[in-house]
Amino acid sequence: MEKQETEWFTSWFDTPYYHILYKDRDDTEAHAFMDTLSDYLNMPEGGKILDLACGKGRHSVYLNKIGYNVTGVDLSENSINYAKQFENDTLKFEVHDMCNPYPETFDGVFNLFTSFGYFDDEADNLRTIKAIKADLNDYGFGVIDFMNSDFVIDNLVPEEVKTVDGIDFYLKRYVEDGYIIKDIAFNTDGKDFKYQERVRGFTLANFEALFEQADVHLLDVFGDYKLGQFRKAFSERLVMIFK
Missing domain, CATH: 3.40.50.150 (Vaccinia Virus protein VP39)
Incomplete structure (x- = not known):
């Protein structure tokens, strides 16, 4: 992408x-x-x-x-x-x-x-x-x-697959430079998509x-x-x- x-x-x-x-x-x-x-x-x-x-x-x-x-x-x-x-x-x-x-x-x-x-x-x-x-x-x-960033970081699930409406969302979570980050990857209609969520861990x-x-x-x-x-x-x- x-x-x-x-x-x-x-x-x-x-x-x-x-x-x-x-x-x-x-x-x-x-x-x-x-x-x-x-x-x-x-x-x-x-x-x-x-x-x-x-x-x-x-x-x-x-x-x-x-x-x-x-x-x-x-x-x-x-x-x-x-x-x-x-x-x-x-x-x-x-x-x-x-x-x-x-x-x-x-x-x-x-x-x-x-x-x-x-x-x-x-x-x-x-x-x-x-x-x-x-x-x-x-x-x-x-x-x-x-x-609550402290709780979220302590209980972070590093990787999981979530299937919704027939789409397999591959989720990877980690902390980097003060941000809580979620990488999101999936394939639908024959196309690969990659997105990322970045939220400051205030x-x-x-x-x-x-x-x-x-x-x-x-x-x-x-x-x-x-x-x-x-x-x-x-x-x-x-x-x-x-x-």
Whole structure:
């Protein structure tokens, strides 16, 4: 495959194969998390939420269903074009780079399911935190739902084959230069494909440093979608609430 001149996520996320590989994501768990999170934040009825890096909109659609005015944004044009079928008077989707502030403010800005840490340029991580801060109104909360990198690295499965819709995805995982990397190879319709996911293995301490630089105040840290206690060695998630 020819070397991609653009950042990896602008090509991989735009393919149908990305969505095939991850089609088994647990919507029931995601919906329960949104219920728990919105209740915990005491979001106002009809409140405005920005779903940052929304993908095909699964969180946005549910948040809208339970009563919120939601804007979903993502860099992937294909994902946004798909999500637009769900639009209504209180739900809209747009292509937007999360490094830049959105031209509105919100009661909540949610960055969910490890949709952070992709950038090759370290400065873009700080720019994104600053953009989230700019997107919040005076009473708004920012939420980043990230993997617990310490737990992920300790429990990394180096190689596996995952078969979905008749496609054998060969997955290889490793850590390199501070990134948690997944190489993805498969053959379909007689063609070989190779992609790679690279996510910076940010720890809580790394986020705390970014928040301090962005003049953002970390309020709460949780370790799962039920908002249980964060434990560095055991928690699968790192859910941070800030303003």
